[in-house]
Amino acid sequence: MQPKRFFLFGLVLLLAGCSTLTPDYHRPAAPVAAAWPGDAPATAGSRPLAAIPWQEYFLAPQLRQVIDLALKNNRDLRLALLNIERARAAYRIQRADLFPQLDGTGSSTARHLPADLSGTGRQSTTRQYNVGLGLSAYELDLFGRVRSLKDQALQQYLATAEAQRSVQISLIAEVAGSYLNLAADQERLQLAQKTMANQQAAYGLVERRYDAGVASALDLQQAKTSVEAARVDIARYTTLVAQDKNALTLAAGTTVPAELLPTSLDQNLTALTEVAPGLPSTVLLARPDILQAEHQLQAANANIGAARAAFFPRITLTGALGIGSSELSGLFSGGSLTWNFVPQVTVPIFDAGSSRAGLEVAKVDQKIAVARYEKAIQIAFGEVADALARRGTIDEQMAAQQALTAADAESYRLSQARYDKGVDSYLNVLDAQRSLFGARQQLIGTKLVKFDNLVTLYKALGGGS
Template identity: 50%
Template sequence: MLRNLTLTLLAASALSACTLAPPHERPALPVATTWPTASANGSSVSAGDLAWKQVFEDPRLAGTIELALANNRDLRVAVLNIDKARATYRVQRADLLPGVNASLSETRSHTPAATSQTGSALEVEAYSAGIGVTSYEVDLFGRVRSLSNVALQSYLSTTETARATQISLIAETANAWLTLAADQDLLSLAKDTLKSRENSLALTQRQFDAGAVSQLDLRASQTLAETARSDVATYSAQVEQDKNALRLLAGTDVPTDLLPAGGLITAQILSDLPAGVPSDVLTRRPDVIAAEHDLMGAEANIGAARAAFFPQISLTGSYGSASADLGDLFKSGTKSWSFAPSISLPIFAGGANKANLDGAKASQKIAVATYEKTVQTAFREVSDALATQATIGDRLAAQERLAAAAADTARLTKLRYDRGVDSSLTLLDAQRTQYSAQQGLITARLARASNLVTLYKVLGGGAPKA
């Protein structure tokens, strides 16, 4: 009997290899085949082929990113969600195989003489031991296999979502680190400017006391000095806030030797990133891959809903030994077995099966639209980053020329002022322009660095598969 039961289960498993799910076909990409703005790097590869350490070359920045990857709580939750989804899949997949249980039981009963057919009290003891299969569904129409595939696709989607979280964390950490470097530059500039303007204000105050300059000149000098003082306070607070943001991303305190040193201009990051071609880049982005797995899961749900219209066959069986005496339990003549196949044929369910199928089909269409929207969003993000990349070089070069011209203007104006050619107001105006141009240059450098970080992120990054 045990041999026959085993052969029956093996045959049932072989018959359950098919499903009623529709075959998966990746939807056509609803975007153009080329980027609207050509990449400065014409390589056919993309940033997804580069490891993040190849992009963020600065050792301090790289150390901070490694700290975040090891301690960030959002990433930790994303990785734990993978473990949770994997466990759910394993539970669902277990239904594909029969569950075999071993049992050992003892039964004792007492029947009083008043109710006994023999007129005497009866003491009955029974012992049994065996192995059995309980309600194993023969998956002829792939219902269980489809549900297992739904769980598998959910697990794979969760894995890609964790990769997307990892790439976003790397980009956010890099941006926070670069922003801190830029604000440190702005704070240093404001402190130097304040020192210069305080010296100028002291000189103007002595000239005013001597009657050499007007009160208007004094107030103008005070205005510039207090503006710089306000900027020092503002940037001091901003630097501390930047450190707090970096600490949150890193999930722990960032050592001083990993914080920016020498300012933004000394930060080492890759000067350019290859964009690749849309059809390759977009289908490799983790969020797009996750959306495709969600679509495949929705298709598997259709298979499970279709299978509900067909009979469900279940097998229940056991093989073992039974005896009235525990010592005789495994002796010859005590063998016992049972085999109880059953079939359930849906006849009337009030339209529930049809409604479930309609719902599964609607969910599949929603998944298609979600996949297409994810692709379109990815295409726009890359296009926006490439549009910025195409002009950021000109912007930075113009800002560098502006800062150089403003510095030269301030120098020449100071010479003219010392010779009595220009007024103090003209000098103060030139110094104000120089300060503003230097601030703009730092902002432009940060914009260029941030654009490279954004390109790394939207092109799929180089994060390894989780």
């Protein structure tokens, strides 16, 4: 019966070692609606943005090259990659605790005793040689403590990897946004310079009419005022262009070559692929920041298993197997085998509530992780909903702004014709000119909003990397 008992005991240990005390993981339900609010456009067969590489989304060749520069040189992305390497190494360290650690040893000991300490009345010298393998405090993971810690380290590593993806997506969106802002301000600067040239020409005409006694001094001063106003706009947009270049350089992590810089938004009218987000809100679960939060939740869940295991005995094994001899020549001869085996059982008896408090901390951490996961989903849902709300009206806004600009252009033409014929004052020309300049500036801003909206959707829907 005794061999059978040993067999059953070993089977119990084996089965115990195949499980952990970690609670079963269940993904929390998303605390958002299943569909996007409003009349969001839908397209059958749409691919989630997470499955679309950024090269297929951003189509302008110059913008692609600038993004590629950023992916190679941006320091935030570099730090994220280094964090992944660190987390991967930490996981390997924790995983190694599942296996015994064997160390090879070799030693030589010499000991000399004087005559009055030798016990024989004569001085003596003894030597000992040892070679062996040692097992150092290997824990039998009967209750899954080590496995739970390994699972926790794995989920932390996976969370770090998702954090890197999140940084990369944010970086791509930041570069695209900086690129578009520079393009818009370049176009605004060109408009201000063109307006300045037109104002100077108009001022020269009014000045000649004034010298001929046809125009008044008020007309001349009003024309001069419009020239100086255009000069102010040029200075302002020149500053903004310089600042936009600095922002793009910072995002790219290196100086962007001049040939890659945009000159206006017109060349980018088809630079970005239109998005068809006709998918349920569950596509948000593919966003890297949400995946990161879920991995952190799973890590907290695994930590509960490790905290529960602290209530149970821990068995560690320490031992060594080798050969020893007092003579080096006899080290490998028969009868030189040495060994020791030191199993140790640690049974928790009294720790003043430390283990129970540790379990409570682990459970609270898990609840915190659930709340963070749900909050990440809600934030993502809000970002997408806002972007879709903007996308639903931007085309209508663009058409209205284009019609307004065309109407202002016609008003300016008519007011200039009336002034040239002496029917109207120059003040009406200036008013029409200011309205036209403002409408053109607003048109540039509306185009920028449309492109920025596409960039926002790329980021909010977890664009592919």
